[in-house]
Amino acid sequence: MNLDSTRAEARMGFAQWCSLLALLAAATICWQLRELLIQLFAAVVLCVALSGLVSGIEQSLKIKRWQALFMALGLIILSVSLLVSQLVPPFIEQFRELLDQLPKAATYLTGLSDNYFIKMGQKSDFNLGGGVKPILGFVGNIGAAALQSLFVLAVTVMLAAQPKSYYQVAVSLAPSFYRKKFALVLDQCGLALKSWMFGVLLSSICVGLLAFIGLSLLGVKLTIANGILAGLLNVIPNVGPTIGTIFPMAVAVLESPWKAAAVLALYIIIQNLESYVITPSVMHHQLRLLPGLTLAAQVGFTLIFGPLGLILALPMAVCFQVLIRDLLINDLLDGWKKPLRA
Amino acid sequence: MNRPSQAFNWPALLGSIALLGLGVLAWELRWVLLVLFGAIVMAVALDVPVQILIRRLRLKRPQALLVVLVLLCFLGWELGTLLLPDLLEQIKTLNQLLPILIQKLFLLTGEIKGLQDLQIAFKSLNSISNLQKLQPFGSQLLGFAGGAVNSSLQIILMSLLAILLCLDPPSHTRLIISSSPRFYRQHVKRLLGDCRAALGGWLAGMTISASLVFLVTWAGLAWLKVPLALLSGIICGALTFVPTIGPTVATLVPAAVALLISPLLSLQVIIMRLIIQNAEAFLITPILLKHTVNLLPTVALMAQLSLGALLGLPGVLLALPTIVVLQVLLEEIFVKEIMDRWTLKAYLPARNKVEQ
Numbered sequence: 001m002n003l004d005s006t007r008a009e010a011r012m013g014f015a016q017w018c019s020l021l022a023l024l025a026a027a028t029i030c031w032q033l034r035e036l037l038i039q040l041f042a043a044v045v046l047c048v049a050l051s052g053l054v055s056g057i058e059q060s061l062k063i064k065r066w067q068a069l070f071m072a073l074g075l076i077i078l079s080v081s082l083l084v085s086q087l088v089p090p091f092i093e094q095f096r097e098l099l100d101q102l103p104k105a106a107t108y109l110t111g112l113s114d115n116y117f118i119k120m121g122q123k124s125d126f127n128l129g130g131g132v133k134p135i136l137g138f139v140g141n142i143g144a145a146a147l148q149s150l151f152v153l154a155v156t157v158m159l160a161a162q163p164k165s166y167y168q169v170a171v172s173l174a175p176s177f178y179r180k181k182f183a184l185v186l187d188q189c190g191l192a193l194k195s196w197m198f199g200v201l202l203s204s205i206c207v208g209l210l211a212f213i214g215l216s217l218l219g220v221k222l223t224i225a226n227g228i229l230a231g232l233l234n235v236i237p238n239v240g241p242t243i244g245t246i247f248p249m250a251v252a253v254l255e256s257p258w259k260a261a262a263v264l265a266l267y268i269i270i271q272n273l274e275s276y277v278i279t280p281s282v283m284h285h286q287l288r289l290l291p292g293l294t295l296a297a298q299v300g301f302t303l304i305f306g307p308l309g310l311i312l313a314l315p316m317a318v319c320f321q322v323l324i325r326d327l328l329i330n331d332l333l334d335g336w337k338k339p340l341r342a
Numbered sequence: 343m344n345r346p347s348q349a350f351n352w353p354a355l356l357g358s359i360a361l362l363g364l365g366v367l368a369w370e371l372r373w374v375l376l377v378l379f380g381a382i383v384m385a386v387a388l389d390v391p392v393q394i395l396i397r398r399l400r401l402k403r404p405q406a407l408l409v410v411l412v413l414l415c416f417l418g419w420e421l422g423t424l425l426l427p428d429l430l431e432q433i434k435t436l437n438q439l440l441p442i443l444i445q446k447l448f449l450l451t452g453e454i455k456g457l458q459d460l461q462i463a464f465k466s467l468n469s470i471s472n473l474q475k476l477q478p479f480g481s482q483l484l485g486f487a488g489g490a491v492n493s494s495l496q497i498i499l500m501s502l503l504a505i506l507l508c509l510d511p512p513s514h515t516r517l518i519i520s521s522s523p524r525f526y527r528q529h530v531k532r533l534l535g536d537c538r539a540a541l542g543g544w545l546a547g548m549t550i551s552a553s554l555v556f557l558v559t560w561a562g563l564a565w566l567k568v569p570l571a572l573l574s575g576i577i578c579g580a581l582t583f584v585p586t587i588g589p590t591v592a593t594l595v596p597a598a599v600a601l602l603i604s605p606l607l608s609l610q611v612i613i614m615r616l617i618i619q620n621a622e623a624f625l626i627t628p629i630l631l632k633h634t635v636n637l638l639p640t641v642a643l644m645a646q647l648s649l650g651a652l653l654g655l656p657g658v659l660l661a662l663p664t665i666v667v668l669q670v671l672l673e674e675i676f677v678k679e680i681m682d683r684w685t686l687k688a689y690l691p692a693r694n695k696v697e698q
Contacts, residue, residue, distance in 0.1 A: 006353075013354025021358060025365065033648050040644065151647075154586075158640045165638060172677050175684035 038305040038312065039148060043155035045315045048193045050076075050160045069160060087228065097222065104254060148308075185326045189319050192287060196318045199283040204234040206278050207270055211248075214266040218259065220252045230267075234274065236311060237294055241271050289317055376656050377500050383663045384504035385511070386541045387549075392508065407508055425572060432570045439602055446602065533674055537667050543634025544666045551626045552582040555589075555618060559596075562614050566607065568600045578615070582622065584659060586643050589619040635666055 030037065050072060057075075058068040159166060167186065174182040208231025215223045226248045233240030245267045252259040280288070289297070297317040301309035309316075368375060388410060395406040507514060515534055522530045556579025563571035574596035581588030593615040600608040623639075631637070645665035649657035 009351060010353035010357070013351035014357045017354055017358030018361065021361060021365070029648075029652070033651060036644065036647055036651065043640075151643075155640050155643065158638075158643070162638070166640065169638070172681070174681065176682050177684060177686045 034305060035308075038308050039152050040155065041316065042308065042312055043152045043159060045193060045197075045312065046152065046156040047159040047163070048190055049197050050156060051163055052194050052197075054160065066161070073157070087224065181326075181331070185323065188326065189322045192318050192322050193315055195284050196287050196315065199279065199287065200235055200314075202282045203274055203278045204231045207231055207234045207274050210270045210273070211244075211267070214270065215248060215263070218252070218262055218266065220248055220255075220259065220263060222248070222251055226251075230270070235314075236298075237314065238298060239310065241267065241274075287318060287321075289314075289321065293317070372653060373496075373656070376653060376660060377496055378503065379664065380500045380656075380660055381503035381507060383541065383545070383660070384500060385507035386538060387545045388504060388508045389511065389538075390542050390546055404509060407505070411505070429573060432573045436570060436573070436599070439599065443598055443602055533671065536674065537670050540635050540666050540670050541663060544631060544663065547627065547630035547634065548583055548662075550630055551622055552579045554626060555579050555582045555622050558618055559615070562618070563596055563611070566600075566610055566614070568596055568603070568607065568611060570596070570599050574599065578618075583662070584646070585623065585627075585662060586639075587646060587658065589615070589622070593619070635669075637662075637666065637669065641665065641669070 053075075054065065054068045054072045057063070057071050058065055061068070061071075063071075167183075170186060171179050171183050208227045211230035212223050212227030215226055220226075226244075229247060230241070230244045233244040245264060248263045248267070249260045252263045275291075294314065294317065297320075298310060298313040301313040301316055303309075305312075388407065391410050392403065392406045395401055395409055396403060399406075401409065515531070518534065519527050519530050556575050559578045560571055560575030563574055568574070574592075577595050578589065578592040581592040593612060596611045596615065597608050600611040642662060642665060645668075646658055646661040649661040649664060651657075
């Protein structure tokens with residue numbers, strides 16, 4: 001064994017170790033910046049929605065892209081402000097009423113439970129004060145949340161202004177033999193996100209309408225607020241509808257306990273209707289995630305990314321599904337045969 | 343690599359452990375590296391006029407550097423004597439105005455009825471939960487004041503380093519080139535040249551656009567008869583070097599001063615600043631940087647936030663030069679050297695062998 005070959009081998013090994021270290025460093029930095037990355041992902045999701053609207057306008061009116069972008073932005077601002085001006089004043093009023101009534105409901109509940117516990121011969125020290133502090137901390141966090149959403153919106157508009165160049169950058173970061181396939185996978189991710197958002201929009205509208213109709217049939221107050229809340233929270237599966245049930249139940253329990261039970265039954269029916277009738281008929285079958293997988297994704301992404309991870313768990317899971325199916329299973333695992341030894 | 347490697351590759355492992363140690367050391371000494379990088383940026387900024395002098399007047403480098411430094415000092419002195427008394431007076435008025443401003447803000451929030459709840463909420467917040475949050479902020483502020491001495495020392499260090507670097511760039515470049523593998527040296531030389539060109543182009547473009555912003559803001563504020571127009575103009579111009587975040591922060595100063603006179607004036611100032619800022623970001627800078635640096639807006643914003651999260655305020659200030667250099671390196675090394683050349687040819691024979 002001569003010296004030269006040893007040196008060459010040492011250099012080769014060193015280069016490999018170097019690339020491993022570089023990969024580790026990149027992973028560490030990404031982990032440190034995960035909150036920023038999740039915001040970037042939120043911007044990408046919003047940008048996919050926006051660009052769907054923009055290309056729709058572009059094709060139907062046959063105008064240039066930037067004109068379409070401006071039109072889309074104007075349209076969104078107009079509709080949002082219209083919605084806000086139409087819905088927010090009654091919503092705020094109803095919400096304030098709701099907040100006023102929540103303590104009453106709580107005292108009612110504690111009264112019930114106190115009675116119960118007295119009957120049992122025990123006194124419960126039910127302390128509501130513990131619940132106030134987290135709410136105050138939540139208010140303090142609203143400033144940070146506003147800044148974050150401003151950042152997300154700015155990045156969304158920037159991405160939507162020139163999506164092609166960002167797409168090219170993303171593709172050029174892949175190895176050259178893989179670029180064609182990678183571009184295809186990116187396209188599919190975009191497509192999956194777009195159709196998922198369309199499905200969620202439809203099912204949210206259905207759920208909101210159903211909740212509104214059901215609550216007004218039951219004669220519970222605050223129908224508009226609760227309907228909108230149910231529609232919005234429908235974006236977050238499992239967790240959202242559960243939270244959405246609390247408010248109308250709290251309102252209903254003031255009138256009579258059986259009404260609360262009726263509201264609970266109504267929400268359970270709507271939820272089942274949504275998951276077994278509306279979503280299957282609206283959502284593309286490839287986008288339907290197994291329920292266990294959805295819950296696992298929600299828990300995992302919440303632990304990693306915080307509250308924003310919970311909201312974005314489903315779009316992320318949709319993207320990961322495409323990536324895992326196309327990159328991992330189709331390209332790596334399917335072609336992996338047992339190596340034959342001579 | 344074909345022969346069966348009976349012994350573990352110890353030299354490679356030792357080398358990588360040394361590399362890891364170096365990496366950790368660099369992370370621990372990151373503020374030194376930041377100062378060094380700031381010095382390099384300053385040196386490039388000095389080098390642009392120095393090279394022009396060398397080419398035009400056929401001076402030697404030390405003489406040219408001396409001329410540039412003397413010119414800079416002269417310019418600073420002139421500006422100082424011209425503007426300093428005015429500026430000092432304006433800063434003094436600003437200090438006097440600040441308490442009045444806070445009072446006025448409170449009055450304004452009190453006037454709007456719906457916000458009264460908010461004020462009460464804020465007061466209760468202050469008393470209960472935000473006290474814990476504010477305390478670290480207060481100590482941070484104190485630390486900032488204490489760090490002002492430290493940071494001025496760093497700036498002096500940085501300028502000294504920049505002058506030393508600018509005095510003899512070729513030998514420093516040679517040092518970097520000789521510390522790379524031999525087969526790669528030609529390429530490193532080209533890379534360094536590219537980085538320098540990108541950084542110089544970016545600095546030149548941004549200087550022009552910052553001075554334009556300064557002049558326009560000054561003129562506009564003077565036309566609107568806002569007090570402290572010069573100070574606001576200088577702040578707005580200087581913070582143009584930190585895109586997106588800087589101009590937004592800079593707008594607060596003239597807007598706050600204008601609020602003292604009337605809310606309407608403040609609104610006018612904000613609208614004027616918005617127009618200037620957008621014209622700078624979307625018209626002037628892209629045109630000036632068209633041939634040198636092609637930076638996507640989201641990339642710049644993300645770089646600022648990530649470097650701010652990793653390195654703090656100095657990271658935000660130096661984010662744009664860093665990303666300009668990093669983009670050149672990534673494009674040349676990562677994309678063109680690694681990813682563009684990565685084809686399946688090298689792996690195909692091996693795979694065929696396995697399948698046989």
